[in-house]
Amino acid sequence: MEPARRIFRIRGVVQGVGFRPFVYRTALRLGLRGAVWNDPEGVVVDAEGDAASLDVLAYEIKSSPPSRASIESMRTLDAVPAGAATFSIIPSATLGASHARVSADLPTCAAYLAEFLNPKDRRFRYPFINCTDCGPRYSIVEDVPYDRSQTTMRSFRMCPACASEYADPLSRRFHAQPNACPACGPRLWLHGSDREPIAATIEALREGKIVALKGIGGFHLACDARSESAVRKLRERKHRSGKPFAVMFPDLPSLERELVPESLHPTAPIALLKKKAGSTLASGIAPGLDEVGAFLPYTPLHHLVVRQPLVMTSGNRSDEPIAIRNDEALERLGDIADLFILHDRDIHMRMDDSVMRGGKVLRRARGFVPESINLGFDSPPILAVGADLKNTLCLTAGGAAILSQHIGDLESWEAQQFFAEARRNLERLFRVTPQYVAHDLHPGYHSTRMARATGLPAIAVQHHHAHIASCLAENGRRDRVIGVAWDGTGYGADGTIWGGEFLIADLAGFERKGRLRPVPLPGGDSAVRAPWRMALSHLLAAELPATRVVHTERASVEAMIRSGFGGVPTSSAGRLFDAVASLAGVCHFATYEGQAAMELEAICEGDAPPYPMPVIDGDLLELDPRPLLRALLDDLDRGVPAPLITSRFHAALALGIGELCERLRSSTQLSVVALSGGCFQNRRLSRSTKEALVQRGFEVLVHFRVPAGDGGIALGQAAMAAWRLRDVSGHSR
Numbered sequence: 045m046e047p048a049r050r051i052f053r054i055r056g057v058v059q060g061v062g063f064r065p066f067v068y069r070t071a072l073r074l075g076l077r078g079a080v081w082n083d084p085e086g087v088v089v090d091a092e093g094d095a096a097s098l099d100v101l102a103y104e105i106k107s108s109p110p111s112r113a114s115i116e117s118m119r120t121l122d123a124v125p126a127g128a129a130t131f132s133i134i135p136s137a138t139l140g141a142s143h144a145r146v147s148a149d150l151p152t153c154a155a156y157l158a159e160f161l162n163p164k165d166r167r168f169r170y171p172f173i174n175c176t177d178c179g180p181r182y183s184i185v186e187d188v189p190y191d192r193s194q195t196t197m198r199s200f201r202m203c204p205a206c207a208s209e210y211a212d213p214l215s216r217r218f219h220a221q222p223n224a225c226p227a228c229g230p231r232l233w234l235h236g237s238d239r240e241p242i243a244a245t246i247e248a249l250r251e252g253k254i255v256a257l258k259g260i261g262g263f264h265l266a267c268d269a270r271s272e273s274a275v276r277k278l279r280e281r282k283h284r285s286g287k288p289f290a291v292m293f294p295d296l297p298s299l300e301r302e303l304v305p306e307s308l309h310p311t312a313p314i315a316l317l318k319k320k321a322g323s324t325l326a327s328g329i330a331p332g333l334d335e336v337g338a339f340l341p342y343t344p345l346h347h348l349v350v351r352q353p354l355v356m357t358s359g360n361r362s363d364e365p366i367a368i369r370n371d372e373a374l375e376r377l378g379d380i381a382d383l384f385i386l387h388d389r390d391i392h393m394r395m396d397d398s399v400m401r402g403g404k405v406l407r408r409a410r411g412f413v414p415e416s417i418n419l420g421f422d423s424p425p426i427l428a429v430g431a432d433l434k435n436t437l438c439l440t441a442g443g444a445a446i447l448s449q450h451i452g453d454l455e456s457w458e459a460q461q462f463f464a465e466a467r468r469n470l471e472r473l474f475r476v477t478p479q480y481v482a483h484d485l486h487p488g489y490h491s492t493r494m495a496r497a498t499g500l501p502a503i504a505v506q507h508h509h510a511h512i513a514s515c516l517a518e519n520g521r522r523d524r525v526i527g528v529a530w531d532g533t534g535y536g537a538d539g540t541i542w543g544g545e546f547l548i549a550d551l552a553g554f555e556r557k558g559r560l561r562p563v564p565l566p567g568g569d570s571a572v573r574a575p576w577r578m579a580l581s582h583l584l585a586a587e588l589p590a591t592r593v594v595h596t597e598r599a600s601v602e603a604m605i606r607s608g609f610g611g612v613p614t615s616s617a618g619r620l621f622d623a624v625a626s627l628a629g630v631c632h633f634a635t636y637e638g639q640a641a642m643e644l645e646a647i648c649e650g651d652a653p654p655y656p657m658p659v660i661d662g663d664l665l666e667l668d669p670r671p672l673l674r675a676l677l678d679d680l681d682r683g684v685p686a687p688l689i690t691s692r693f694h695a696a697l698a699l700g701i702g703e704l705c706e707r708l709r710s711s712t713q714l715s716v717v718a719l720s721g722g723c724f725q726n727r728r729l730s731r732s733t734k735e736a737l738v739q740r741g742f743e744v745l746v747h748f749r750v751p752a753g754d755g756g757i758a759l760g761q762a763a764m765a766a767w768r769l770r771d772v773s774g775h776s777r
């Protein structure tokens with residue numbers, strides 16, 4: 045048979061996931077010769093042998109790559125056989141990389157247990173055990189290509205046993221960059237003591253103490269999740285009054301005893317799951333909510349110390365970024381934790397746990413970043429700075445958009461530093477130097493100021509347009525759609541506060557065609573923390589008795605609203621949730637963003653007929669909440685239980701959205717609706733809205749991998765700027 049030679053160029057998440065050993069093993073089995081190596085764009089396979097075997101190789105690469113790999117594209121070139129004698133793996137050369145994708149951090153794989161639990165294995169109970177299928181990645185990589193010398197593992201010199209695994213293409217640890225063992229790798233210790241750290245941790249947790257544990261992307265603060273007093277102590281010391289804590293369970297059966305399980309995501313994010321009746325978890329974990337953020341051990345250290353349900357919350361003080369360095373943790377968490385479990389494998393990139401709900405990402409970080417989103421068109425390098433709350437940033441490189449991990453609220457200096465770190469890191473790993481910057485229209489945002497400070501040509505993007513563009517980009521769409529952007533607050537194109545918007549939008553632009561009927565936002569930002577103020581505002585707008593609201597400042601706020609200087613008008617849907625939460629007696633004061641809406645959803649029960657929510661005609665269509673509020677007050681007066689009232693409220697919103705979209709379809713002929721904005725992280729609202737729209741024959745686009753809330757704004761900004769600038773890049777289609 046004629047020898048043939050083919051070169052395959054594979055792009056995607058193909059480095060740091062065992063791709064080269066997989067190709068090596070397959071090539072050996074097929075009797076092929078040649079080589080495989082990492083290049084700046086991914087992996088290159090240069091193979092020769094008989095043509096049929098080359099076909100099989102190509103087929104196996106495409107059909108059964110390593111489980112953590114994700115192939116974006118594979119190009120094949122025919123070449124003249126060079127007479128290679130063997131098949132080999134060529135170590136990475138240091139090249140000017142561009143699109144080489146570093147993998148996200150990976151949770152412990154199933155294969156490690158056999159060694160970890162085996163007293164005869166040299167890695168028996170070793171907290172830093174890993175292989176090509178698991179372990180830290182993005183959080184320890186300082187530069188590409190992904191090689192040990194470019195990670196924080198460089199300071200650990202492998203012992204002969206580890207070095208031979210690392211060099212053996214048939215080993216599970218072939219080129220596993222964080223490879224280590226107790227003889228040569230990182231070690232764990234209890235700060236300020238010679239005690240064995242695992243036993244000390246388990247004992248301290250049993251005694252109700254708070255332990256700071258160094259993990260993959262930063263420190264966690266842990267305490268007994270069944271102890272009310274331990275949880276209260278953690279809240280007091282952390283200055284965190286009501287915001288829910290996540291709980292790590294030792295294993296799936298123990299999780300199932302407390303919560304209703306759903307299919308678990310392979311990267312072990314925090315999943316919001318419904319509490320079962322008779323749950324033994326401390327009530328202080330998620331006050332007022334019916335769900336608990338739950339996850340399973342994802343590092344060997346977790347497997348050692350998590351013996352009972354433990355609160356595991358980011359190691360930070362209130363809204364600051366998560367601590368990563370030992371000295372930093374000792375300083376910043378010094379008066380929170382009783383005990384510090386430290387190790388000497390440095391964390392390069394800060395990374396919180398990701399949060400999912402019903403299969404959708406609410407907070408995107410560990411396990412997802414730096415996976416990119418394919419824009420489907422080429423763009424010049426752009427930096428999108430996102431929104432101020434739940435901030436993330438986004439870079440474009442070629443046709444890819446790379447969304448950073450959750451950074452948080454940009455109010456604090458520490459968060460702004462974190463933003464700079466995340467930006468620098470992505471720019472280095474993806475070899476991008478932004479030439480343009482995209483930011484929110486809000487003139488007062490920190491992110492807007494930071495965007496201007498870059499000195500780059502700037503593109504301002506309206507907040508709700510960015511929400512819809514984010515949904516389009518995630519779904520790989522560029523068409524014009526009816527965009528329903530519902531959230532708490534966003535700066536409108538007319539200088540008022542938007543948040544219940546119906547836009548006709550594509551990546552190029554938008555027209556505002558509908559909204560929730562606006563009411564004054566009494567006292568501006570202070571209204572956000574005080575749902576009772578929104579209740580008052582909505583009551584007055586509906587000409588209903590203000591005396592419904594009981595608060596010492598009611599009279600003065602009422603006078604302020606009646607004077608016409610009651611604050612800027614807002615069409616925010618989030619603020620309508622606030623008003624209803626207060627009227628239903630669920631929540632009058634919010635201690636964290638979105639609390640009132642979350643508590644309202646939590647008590648919701650059953651399916652009930654919707655309250656009336658008509659559409660008012662006009663150039664700008666309006667959904668009118670006044671009849672809804674009148675009917676809701678009638679129900680309250682008749683003693684209808686709150687779970688039913690909130691159920692009717694949710695149903696009204698879904699129906700109202702459906703009706704308004706129907707009007708827009710008849711005037712525009714558009715039949716695709718994109719749902720975005722923080723309100724659609726409400727499961728009941730997004731489910732019933734989607735149902736209402738599908739029933740009317742709409743195609744509905746929603747978020748999955750990218751948060752519907754402000755954590756997704758940067759992607760929308762990037763996609764819009766990229767679309768506008770696509771011809772400027774000089775290498776476009």
Ligand code: ZN
Pocket residue numbers: 202203204205206207224225226227228229
């Ligand atoms: Zn070793």
Ligand code: FE
Pocket residue numbers: 507511531532533534721722753754
């Ligand atoms: Fe928003």
